[in-house]
Amino acid sequence: MKLKREIILPGDGELMLQDAMKRLAQPSRRAFLQRSLTLGGLSLLTGCTTNDADSIEQALTSISRLNDRAQAWLFDPNRLAPTYPASMITRPFPFNAYYEEDEVREVDGGAWRLELSGLIADRKPWTLEQLRAMPQQSQITRHICVEGWSAIGHWGGVPFAQFLRRVGADLSAKYVGFKCADDYFTSIDMATALHPQTLMALTYDGETLPPRYGYPMKLRMPTKLGYKNPKHVQAIFVTNTYSGGYWEDQGYNWFGGS
Amino acid sequence: MKLSDSRLNDMPAVAGKSKIVHPGWLRCMHWLNAIAVLVLVTSGWRIYNATGFLGFSIPRGITLGGWLGGALQWHFAAMWLLAANGALYLLTNLLSGRLRRQFFPISPKQLLFDLSAALKGKLAHADPRHYNSVQRLAYVFVMLDCLLLLLSGLVLWKSVQFPLLRECLGGYEGARYIHFYAMSALCVFIVVHVVMVALVPRTLLAMLRGH
Numbered sequence: 001m002k003l004k005r006e007i008i009l010p011g012d013g014e015l016m017l018q019d020a021m022k023r024l025a026q027p028s029r030r031a032f033l034q035r036s037l038t039l040g041g042l043s044l045l046t047g048c049t050t051n052d053a054d055s056i057e058q059a060l061t062s063i064s065r066l067n068d069r070a071q072a073w074l075f076d077p078n079r080l081a082p083t084y085p086a087s088m089i090t091r092p093f094p095f096n097a098y099y100e101e102d103e104v105r106e107v108d109g110g111a112w113r114l115e116l117s118g119l120i121a122d123r124k125p126w127t128l129e130q131l132r133a134m135p136q137q138s139q140i141t142r143h144i145c146v147e148g149w150s151a152i153g154h155w156g157g158v159p160f161a162q163f164l165r166r167v168g169a170d171l172s173a174k175y176v177g178f179k180c181a182d183d184y185f186t187s188i189d190m191a192t193a194l195h196p197q198t199l200m201a202l203t204y205d206g207e208t209l210p211p212r213y214g215y216p217m218k219l220r221m222p223t224k225l226g227y228k229n230p231k232h233v234q235a236i237f238v239t240n241t242y243s244g245g246y247w248e249d250q251g252y253n254w255f256g257g258s
Numbered sequence: 259m260k261l262s263d264s265r266l267n268d269m270p271a272v273a274g275k276s277k278i279v280h281p282g283w284l285r286c287m288h289w290l291n292a293i294a295v296l297v298l299v300t301s302g303w304r305i306y307n308a309t310g311f312l313g314f315s316i317p318r319g320i321t322l323g324g325w326l327g328g329a330l331q332w333h334f335a336a337m338w339l340l341a342a343n344g345a346l347y348l349l350t351n352l353l354s355g356r357l358r359r360q361f362f363p364i365s366p367k368q369l370l371f372d373l374s375a376a377l378k379g380k381l382a383h384a385d386p387r388h389y390n391s392v393q394r395l396a397y398v399f400v401m402l403d404c405l406l407l408l409l410s411g412l413v414l415w416k417s418v419q420f421p422l423l424r425e426c427l428g429g430y431e432g433a434r435y436i437h438f439y440a441m442s443a444l445c446v447f448i449v450v451h452v453v454m455v456a457l458v459p460r461t462l463l464a465m466l467r468g469h
Binding site for chain 2: 059060061063064067071074075076079080081082142144146147148149150222223247250251252253257258
């Protein structure tokens with residue numbers, strides 16, 4: 001169920017990989033190359049050099065950017081993800097992160113402040129109490145993981161569009177970015193940020209959001225894959241500059257919509 | 259009767275004059291499709307391995323992408339090739355009338371006859387430009403199977419955006435199984451297809467150089 005990071009190296013590939021590493025400064029880019037270099041041994045079978053592997057990756061990355069645009073075009077801001085009866089909720093709802101469950105960060109909700117930056121008029125930090133005082137909504141929707149599995153969960157919280165309007169965010173900006181207490185980070189398109197089912201989740205199944213599901217606040221989007229739904233959100237920024245994400249920088253598609 | 263006899267007699271002469279079995283556009287599309295399918299199937303296996311939801315995993319050595327993110331990139335790149343090439347193929351075949359000419363009719367009686375002839379090793383291959391009933395059925399099946407793969411893949415990729423298609427295919431989870439089984443059926447086709455080509459090697463030459 002975990003997002004596993006697998007590194008596979010063919011014996012002969014190690015030397016040429018080392019060579020490639022020297023030329024690559026960005027750690028996430030390095031990690032991506034390391035993982036996809038083998039291509040199931042294809043690059044070795046065909047006698048591809050690291051340069052070839054690099055250009056294949058560049059081509060695949062460009063197509064992934066193209067797929068971002070295709071998905072933005074397909075995305076209907078008014079189309080709702082299906083909702084389900086409570087009887088269909090997956091129990092227990094699976095834990096998922098880039099780390100194991102025993103490494104879940106404990107955030108002090110009382111001391112927690114949601115920081116705002118970028119193209120936002122009112123950037124004063126929010127407390128958990130203030131968020132709880134906002135009008136709340138709940139949803140029973142399907143969480144789809146990039147790995148293929150899915151699970152139905154029950155989240156409650158503040159519609160993100162209302163929050164963005166309340167703080168005077170520039171709604172014509174391209175991106176909304178998130179930084180999290182577990183060092184995770186991601187960014188989404190403004191259209192999805194304003195989708196009626198995009199929720200600043202404060203509860204899970206009627207209870208305060210437990211640490212494993214992202215206490216004190218997780219951004220829940222049933223229109224995006226799991227890795228686009230950041231947990232333990234600590235800072236939100238609105239920007240026109242592409243800022244990627246933890247998994248996105250390693251090769252997962254940025255739009256990640258469903 | 260005379261007329262049909264003379265026609266039959268003329269056939270080799272006609273075939274001798276224009277020996278082209280597969281026109282260039284068709285060969286080009288066939289090999290583009292082969293590349294797309296190879297990439298999609300092997301990267302798809304790597305994606306499947308992320309959960310192994312049917313209780314087994316595919317040997318890593320025959321998968322493409324190295325890790326889930328890499329496999330997804332290959333998969334979501336090759337899907338455009340399969341879709342564009344497939345759409346162009348179907349459109350060309352429909353508009354030119356080739357689809358009807360080459361693949362229809364498929365009669366059950368002729369199918370049984372050709373199948374038993376094939377199993378006895380007595381199926382005639384006099385004119386490779388004409389498909390026998392077993393070939394017709396197999397090729398029409400694989401066209402429909404690829405269509406199902408594309409539609410179920412669309413549900414897996416964009417399940418929220420295509421509600422009608424999603425519900426038709428049994429929801430997101432239903433589409434996962436359909437996508438996997440349709441892939442398996444495609445693999446069975448490929449194995450049979452390749453075995454047949456190995457038995458009649460000149461069909462490979464025809465698909466490479468046209469005659």
